[in-house]
Amino acid sequence: MSAVIERTEVRQEHAEPKGRGFGWYGMVFFLASEAVFFANLIASYLYLRVRAGSAWPHHVGYTEIILPAINTLILLSSSFPMHFAARGIGRGDRKALTRGLILTVILGSIFLAGQAYEYTHSPFNPSTDIFGSVFFTLTGFHGAHVTFGVLFLLVCWLRSLNGSFSKDSHFAINAVEMYWHFVDAVWIVLFTVLYVFSLPGI
């Protein structure tokens, strides 16, 4: 049996090559697939819009865009505390990690609350017309991703309170950071194509 143990140790030495860990690569390919998922959603929307031509219904005016614009700023600014949290634990600074995570959770939750307000006060719904279908499906899928991200951040925050992360062992923080920045980037595209492209005169 001792021979077996020795072999395991030999394998583990060779298991992870130098450079980024397996998890980082796994996240990259997972997010690549997610990116294609949103690309397909946006392409479907643009396809339907081009096919509809002048029959495409518009619902976004210059007053309706104010709330989502503020919301966009909130979500984008949440990337900063996320970044500082990850930078912090990279230095071994657990306090920076805990503070950064909870601030990101708060900003993400404000974004979700804003989206909930927008949904409940919307003059149209998913079955009103094709714009309603597109609008609620695209923002809904994104909102679901933000919700998952907030939960992911909350778990990381609770774990950080227990001191689960250290300078050398904090892959979950890197993963949630990648995921959060990705969800942010998707929103920039969605805001542009769904809101800005729907303004009168554009």
Added chain:
Amino acid sequence: MAVGSVATQGRTVQQSWTRTGIGSWVTTTDHKKIGVMYIYTAFFFFLFGGVEALLVRTQLAVPNNHFLTPEQYDQVFTMHATIMIFLFVMPIWTGFGNYLVPLMIGARDMAFPRLNALGYWLFLAGGIVLSASFLFNAAPNAGWFSYAPLTEATPGCLTQQIAAQGAQAAAANAATSAAQGLQGCFSPGQNPDFWIVGINLLGIASLTGAINFVVTILRMRAPGMTINRMPLFTWMMMVTSFLLIFALPSLTVASALLLFDRHLGTHFYQASAGGDPLLWQHLFWSFGHPEVYILILPAFGIISEVLPVFSGKPIFGYTFIAWSGVAIGFLSFTVWAHHMFAVGLPPIAQAFFASSTTLIAIPTAVKIFNWVATTYYGRIRFNVAMLFGLGFVAMFLIGGLNGAALAVVPFDYQVTDTYFVVAHIHYVLFGGSVMALFAGMYYWFPKFSGRMLNEGLGQAQFWLYLIGLNLAFFPMHILGLLGMPRRQFTYPSGLGWDTLNLISTIGAFTLAFGTLLFVINFFWTMTKPRTASDDPWDAFTLEWATTSPPPPENFKTVPVVRSRRPLYDKKHPEDPDWRHEH
């Protein structure tokens, strides 16, 4: 870390390795056990889908047949295709890849062993959801590509339909149904819902597997195994995994939008409300065409392992085989609309998709030439694995040629949705994927189980397969040219289709008999002791450098690789390959 805790860790590892019984399978994260579970489950679904094929062929054996009702026929042909594609071919490649890729690259396991286990259990869940639909008499029935608006039903239509079931006003019911048909009330039953849920579970399973393969292959190769020294099966599994990562999201989006149309009142595929049914076709086929390469690229990999070993030569044109696989992968994303020529695309789009489809024949032909050249002047051993390998090359060539014919737009207009298309898909999937599967099965069975499959029964199976598949699928070319549409549950006599259909049915039963021989061969072999040697075929790659079956840790020492044929080098120290590679 204290010495004691290392010993404890070692004991835990040792216990998990030596555990036996059902618990060891349910809790396992060992790539070999997961691979075996994938292969067993997928093979079960092969038999299940095969029985459905026999039902279809029995129904079509003679004209005006009423062996199945039209409703049953719709469910059976849809499930035959869905099972064969999503529950047999895709997972059996994941199974082969799981078992072989870590062994071939000299690794201990996959990069994410627990994710690997999750993938298998999600696959099983998807399989159960899809199969359970039969129990509710609600098996998917709109064809494996579930075209909208045929699969559409608005939420209002569903509730009214359910309410109307108890009501007596049958005439009123029919009138409302007809009116709702305009709004997309084509499939009020739950059949498409089973399809959507099952397919998405399988999609997540495939995605986890694909990410796992890519990271494993990119990051866990043994020292010295550069990307240009990887076995070609590993190459093809890597390309397949990239295709899955980038193609599956289209299917997820397509089916999610369909689910929302059916249950949340959106209008994505409803032309009357500003949607577009063609959106489904674009989304589905932008998944669906990479998908057909997902089904065939691992087969290319298997053939590229089997042919050189039984020809006693290195593969001819390794670099071309590897990179033509990559080229196929890229091109497969540019050809999807050749499934849609008949829907009325603009001429410029037709020209583009016809050209790209013709273009993809080039890297495929490169592979065929390389395989043929590999056998040229080889010391060929006609073992069963080699017979299936050669059979693959011949049958896949036919499937490639009739596929290239379908790229010609005017010809495609003529045979769209006829049995010509059915002939094509079966030559590439049965003549291609299934022949390669058995080439790989006879080749690696000693490694999987420590036992050699019976060669005599295997030879009989091979000839039954070769004859059976040509009997079953060649007449379909002619049926298609004569205009027999696919997916019709019966046909009148006197159209010249009767004899051809009967021949095709005889072929299907010949294939079933061949499959039965394999099942007998398997059970008979499994009763025998484990006598297979580590390297029974005098092979070249690392999986044969360890015992049959391999120990839990795969290799006693980490193998060091200096060429494309590391085991050949070890067996021939007087003239190793690396002396000739620069």
